[in-house]
Structures are given as C-alpha cells and as structure tokens.
Amino acid sequence: MRYYLAPMEGVTGWIYRRVQHECFPAFDKYFTPFLVPRQKKVFSAKEIRDILPENNEGMALVPQLLTCRAEDFIRGARMLAGYGYREINLNLGCPSGTVVSGGRGAGFLGRPKLLKEFLDEVFSAFPEPAEKEGGMDISVKTRLGMEDAEEFVPLMELYRQYPLKELIIHPRVREDYYGNRPDWDAFGKALSGTPFPVVYNGDLFTVSDLTRFRKRFPGVDAVMLGRGAAADPSLLRQMRGGEALSAEELQHFLDRLAEAYAEVLSGERDVLFKLKELWSYLGWLFPENQAELKRIRKTQHLSEYRAAVRNLFRIDNGGMKC
C-alpha cells in the first residue's frame, strides 16, 4: 500500500510538511494545498515558498492547481516544470462557496462541457508523460459531483478519455462538504474499466478504518490521508504496522513545529494561529480533556500556549487516545 499526505489549505503547508517529514516516516507522496495560477504574476510569494525545492527536500511533492482556465493551468504547470516538478494535480474537489461559484474546484464538476474543453486543452499542451523528455504527468483529485453521486458516472466516462497519471477520489459530493459518509459504493463503481490507477481518500482515521477499506477494496494500492494524519502525526507509521504515538514524541513534534513557524512567520500571533489550527485536529487524541483543549484555544501568547500544552500533557498523564 502507498500512502499520500492530503493537501490541506492552512494546515499542510511546507513548514508543517518539513517537520512532519523530519519527525515521522515519509509519505510516498505529499501534495501542496491548492495554488491558484494567475495571469501576470503566476504565483504569490507565499505559493512560491510552498513549492521551492529547497523547502521540500527529500519529499516526493506534487503541486496542486486550482483553476478553471486552461491557459492559467498550463502557465502554472510550465512554471512548476521550471522548478523541476513532473506531476501536477488538478483540484476538482474544493467545496468552498467562493471557489464553487467561480466554477472551480467541485464547482467545475457541475460544468462537464467546460471541463472537457479544459482537459482537452491541458492534455494537448502536455501530451507526453513525465518519463518522456519535456513530458508532464497530470493527476486529478475529485469529488463525486455537486449534489448527487449519480453525477459521477458521466464524470468517470470523461476522465477515462485522458491519460491521467492517477485519479484521487474523495467519494463525497460538494453538498456533503465533510459531512455524511464517503460513498464506498460509488467509489467501487469507478474502479472497473478505468485505465489509470485510482487512489482513495476520505475518513481513514485509524488502522481499523484502513483494514476495513482494504478488505472491501483489495485491488486499490494507494490511499490519501488528511485529517487523520493531522490529528495523529504517527498514523502512517501505525498503518504500516509501527508503534502508536507517544506523548514525548508528540511534544517533540509540536516543539519543532513551533520553532519552525517562529523562524519564518513574522509575529507570535501568526505562529499561534497556525498551532491552534492544528490543535483543532490534534484535539481528537484527547477526547477526555475538553477543558484543557479550550485553554489552548484561548491562549493569546506563545508562553501561555506552551504552559497550556504542558498542562494538557500533565493532566492527560500519557493516556492519549491513539
């Protein structure tokens, strides 16, 4: 089984990925949170930092683009090729209101004619796969549709017309956001007659979730982990048969992360914001400690934050749920 770290805007940026990679076994692939290629200055300074090879050393990183304009995708992909990237992922899953109303992300799934034109243009700009000189692999991360899983049948017919490197399926519709359950029946239907590898993504939070998935889909050999990996940074190791997370390990990871954010971000507030955002997932490890988690959320300064985290570990006494 191969394991990918999911792109999570605001969570799995380069600093997080680097510290995660330093402290835990490596994922087979990492994806950047979506980058939005624009006409003039193709990427923002923040986006460039996210993809700079020296910020991502030793990792197999795939940049992800979010756009519904083929020319912007092509321009972005060419720029990324200049940094050495040979695979680009297209985001067809983002459910956020502004993204969808602009016809991007999951919103693109509701406009299949335009999506076909987009893919035609992109694949004629990049007709060769990465193994050929000057070639580029294109992969897609998709939901099932906007409102109804039935939309996925024609969408799969469309995808099958292109030489995708792989198709990552998060089997929810846009309307689900992250609620309801991933639709495994719809996912299963997408597997037959598909000429490229299919990767599964959605609600794999524990080793037993993975076991259940593998039993049902023994032919799928790659999965992508998002919130589960953010909640427990040792999840991949456990899925590979390794040890559970220890309190010391988590403390070390958090210290490294705080240091790394402080080196790069300008103020204490920004560092705290990042750390607290991660705690909205890490909190899953401490279901019995809501008061201590709230204290972490309320902190205004790093010194207070550190004391609140120390307090949580003291109270919890090593009994994390992982």
Ligand SMILES: Cc1cc2nc3c(=O)[nH]c(=O)nc-3n(C[C@H](O)[C@H](O)[C@H](O)COP(=O)(O)O)c2cc1C
């Ligand atoms: C806060 C947050 C940010 C996300 N940002 C992205 C993104 O930039 N690109 C993307 O394709 N998916 C994004 N996703 C979706 C995840 O990659 C993933 O598909 C989703 O969380 C389901 O997988 P999981 O159940 O393993 O978390 C985001 C999800 C969350 C919760």
